[in-house]
Structure formats: structure tokens, C-alpha cells
Amino acid sequence: MSLLNRSQPRSDAELNLIPLIDIMSVMVAFLLIYSTEVEVVQNSKGIEIPQSTAEVKPQNTVVVMITKEHVFVQGEAVATIAEVQGTQTPLVEPLREVLERPMLTGKKSDADTVAASEVTVIADKSLPFDIVKRVMATCSASSYGKISLAVLQKEKAANAAS
Incomplete structure (x- = not known):
């Protein structure tokens, strides 16, 4: 009987999104803080700027x-x-x-x-x-x-x- 129970999907399974939301909020805060000081100038790997x-x-x-x-x-x-x-x-x-x-x-x-x-x-x-x-x-x-x-x-x- 235990074999029959394992092959059937559980009807009470849930996906907990709270840890994912926590990680995403930390990443957004990190990117907002460290992206304000960035100066964008085109550069190539082959150039060494003085x-x-x-x-x-x-x-x-x-x-x-x-x-x-x-x-x-x-x-x-x-x-x-x-x-x-x-x-x-x-x-x-x-x-x-x-x-x-x-x-x-x-x-x-x-x-x-x-x-x-x-x-x-x-x-x-x-x-x-x-x-x-x-x-x-x-x-x-x-x-x-x-x-x-x-x-x-x-x-x-x-x-x-x-």
C-alpha cells in the first residue's frame, strides 16, 4: 500500500516564494547602491588608458x-x-x-x-x-x-x- 501512495502526486504541495523575494530585494538594493557611481565610457580590452x-x-x-x-x-x-x-x-x-x-x-x-x-x-x-x-x-x-x-x-x- 505504501507504493501506491508514493506514485500519486501530493495534493497539498506548495511553493514557498518568500526566500526568493528576500534574495531579489537584497540584489535590487545592492545594484541600486553600487550603480550610482558608475561612469560609462566605451572601452575595449585592447586599450590601456593613461x-x-x-x-x-x-x-x-x-x-x-x-x-x-x-x-x-x-x-x-x-x-x-x-x-x-x-x-x-x-x-x-x-x-x-x-x-x-x-x-x-x-x-x-x-x-x-x-x-x-x-x-x-x-x-x-x-x-x-x-x-x-x-x-x-x-x-x-x-x-x-x-x-x-x-x-x-x-x-x-x-x-x-x-
């Missing part, structure tokens, strides 16, 4: 990323470093074409709009300065009034605070 003591926080801008092999605009590959080094022109033309797209720049007719347009350059710290300089010159020639170079903020020494 350090700085700058205090100004980055704003949401058009992002130009320079890895050891490629130049990207908003995640789209534009040119290779070999192409940038291979030309003798002071500007990177494929980069300029992408930066002048209307969806990136908005309206170009207003001088105030050009002065307020910003671009952030994220470059690997081992790249030659000539490449970074040519990319920044291309950004300024493409109607961007403000150019920022992304850096990591150095931690201040403990004795500097006292």
Missing part, C-alpha cells in the same frame, strides 16, 4: 577609440593604424567622413553648435603621439569645438591628503 589627476568627469559625447590596430567611432571600425601611418596627410580622411555624418554632428549651420560639439578620444597609451595628434586634428577639422582625451584618474597618495 592615468591623470584630472577632477572633471566625462560627459556623453561622440567617442573615437584608437586601439593598437584600429580607429573606431562609436564602435564602428573606420580605419586601421597602418592606413593612418601610411598616409602623409595631416588628417585621417576616413575618420573625417564618419565624423561629419549628420547623425553624429547634428546641425552645423550654427557657430554655437560647433563650439558646443564634443568628442572624446580614447587612445592606448603605447600609441605614438603622432597618430593621436592626427586623430585629434581630424576631430577639430570636423566641426568639433571641444576634444577630450580619456584618462584614468590616479589614486591620491595617503600622505598627500594630510
